[in-house]
Amino acid sequence: MPSKPQTPFLATARRGRPQRFADVVAQEHITTVLQGALERGKVSHAYLFSGPRGVGKTSTARILAKALNCEQGVVREPCNECRSCRSITAGTHIDIIEIDAASNRGIDNIRDLREAVRIGPAMGRTKVYIIDEVHMMTPDAFNALLKTLEEPPEHAKFILATTEEHKVPETILSRCQRFHFRRIPVVAIINNLKKTYAGESRELDIPEAVFSYVARAARGSVRDAQSLMDQIIAFSEDRVTLEAVETLLGAVEFDTLLAYVERIHQGDLDGVLNLIDEISQRGRDLAQFVRDLIELYRHLMVAQYAKEPQRLIDLAPEQLKATVELSGRLETETILRALEVLFTAEGQLKSTVEDRLVVELASFKLAKLTESVTLRDLIARVEGWEAPGARAGTAPRPAAKAAAPRASSPSSNPSPANSSEAVASPAPVAPPSAPEEPRPVRIEMVDPKGSIPAPLWRQFLDQLHEHSPKIFSYLEGAQPLGLQNDRLTIAIPKVHGFQYQQLKGRKNTEKIQQALGEVFDKKLSVEWVLKEIELVSDADAPPEQGV
Structure with missing residues (x-):
């Protein structure tokens, strides 16, 4: 028949x-x-x-x-x-x-x-x-x-x-x-897919997570979302699963992206490497993985400042909630520097076949961001060296005064008994004096060889951080060497060659000169030099004196 x-x-x-x-x-x-x-x-x-x-x-x-x-x-x-x-x-x-x-x-x-x-x-x-x-x-x-x-x-x-x-x-x-015509929000695409595929959903049992995943992958295009769903339904037999969707599209689910960022900012490099291995073994596209991370970090940055993040972040409600919660535990400067690392990795992936190596190197850099010492930290520690305890908000403790040696005539020659008795006898205890008033911390120079007062240098950094956070991040470990003939010489650590090249750019230099002019009330030019500068860590901070 x-x-x-x-x-x-x-x-x-x-x-x-x-x-x-x-x-x-x-x-x-x-x-x-x-x-x-x-x-x-x-x-x-x-x-x-x-x-x-x-x-x-x-x-x-x-x-x-x-x-x-x-x-x-x-x-x-x-x-x-x-x-x-x-x-x-x-x-x-x-x-x-x-x-x-x-x-x-x-x-x-x-x-x-x-x-x-x-x-x-x-x-x-x-x-x-x-x-x-x-x-x-x-x-x-x-x-x-x-x-x-x-x-x-x-x-x-x-x-x-x-x-x-x-x-x-x-x-x-x-x-x-x-x-x-605007891009279609993720929520609107999800609703459209549910309505359009109502019949197929009953037959194939399409999970909610699949619609959410496809809507995010479509990037604002209803037609692309529908084409992806047709492809997924043709690929599936009895039931559509999220694993099948990931295999077909070669992308990583949102929860995996969140887990990666969590491990990065916890410094869990072992967990990060294992996660990259898992992503690679499952045949996911590492270039798409990096692009998704860039988008996630963008969402984290917006969530920190937007009063209504749901208007500016195009995610499903449960994904938006997790993103806002994670953004509250991250520093803005760390997010900005992470975006720079990921943009660099994205460019490198276009010209190499070693995708995994590029992603692993970028992951090492991201994990070290939370350990690096910022310029603000260095200034705070310099202040702490001048007045131990100031960082904790307590007054510095006065050092114990050394006892003055007992006066004796040149001809005197005490016997051993007298000598031991003298040692054993306690010194008269002076009445307790009023505690010394803590002297205000005042650092005249950031660098002994320079000629920039520390308050003005800090004011300049604050001004730059407010208006140009990206340029501010390039100044990590920088030192002012001197000011002569309205020319400020700033040293950059030799290990920060990339930052040095960025700072030498005309636009960045102009912005720095503008910030200096607002602080010093006159136009200053800037000269950049590379110098061996040892970055300060917590272990290098001088110990506080005991009482």
Whole structure:
């Protein structure tokens, strides 16, 4: 008996395309304006839809074309039941012309369009030209389109769509009403996937974590999320698992990223190396792993300062909660320096096949960030050396005074008995004196050879840390050597060659000179030198004197 032919597979991105303005995901700022224009009869002759891929530009253009040609009249929402609406959905409406500018980009194609636009609609009320990827057109083609776009026939409307608005000439932009489509938030993509795959979810038992993972991997594109889900469902047999999703996409789940950051900032290098080994053995893409870490550290940085992090961090609610909790246990400067390490690693991964080695080296650097001594620490320790106990907030204890030797005549020669008796007899105890007032800590120079008062140097560092934290981090271990003829010489440790090169850059030097000018009330130039400087650790701090 012949088997029943299977229904041809239709990708969800096509099958689930929005058919009404209400179906467009998270673009209410655009659909509301278009519906108002339809209701009031003030639809423009030309629109430009720009934004990332897969966010609803072409779908919105088709819905607008339906609303203009619906047999029920120009309405806020097309009926999707009449012959006109159904033919537009099927892509067979003769008056809705979709043009791919990537393959029809020449002046001859636009000349043909100019001739065709003069002919009135054959089936509906309005001819609608949807030109996708319009930025791919040649300059001559743009020039040929100008006149038609400026003064089109009353029966024609133009909708241009592009992912790169900056490549469209200003002369074209000025003739269109422009709408920018936003990236879709993760939560909105999750809800859309649950609705779209409700049937498959019942059959395959798709876990909630899979939708969350796919939504994050789609990076704001509903179409990409739907394509990933189609791929995952085709890969799975009876049940979709998160492990299968990770294997298919070669990425790392969010909990693993959090565990990595936790171990890094606990200094658990053994745990970090084992985690990298596990990620590598599971066949995950280490380059994608580094990119995900960069995104996570960005979220951690934003969470420390944003009053409403949920508006600025695009994560599922439970992931956002874990990120905010972790950010409260990290130093901002550590996060900033971690981002620099990861950006460097990302660049190195593009030019090497030793992915694992690059990630392991970056992990060593990240783990050592929490152990490194910052410039603020060095200044605090210098102050502590001048007044032991000041760091703890207590007054320095006065040192015990040495007993003065007993005066004796040159001719006296005490007997052993007298000598032992003298040793045994206790010295008279002086009445307790009032405790000495702690002297204020005052360091005239940070470096004995320099000529920069410590308070001014600290004020300069505070100013730089407030306005340029990144440049401030480059000054770790730096020392002012001297100020002569309005030129400040600053020494950088030889082991910090990278920081030295960054500081010598024109823009960074200008920012440092600006900060110096605000502190010293005059314009100073800066000279950078490399010098053998031993970084101070806690073990090098001088011990406090006993009482």
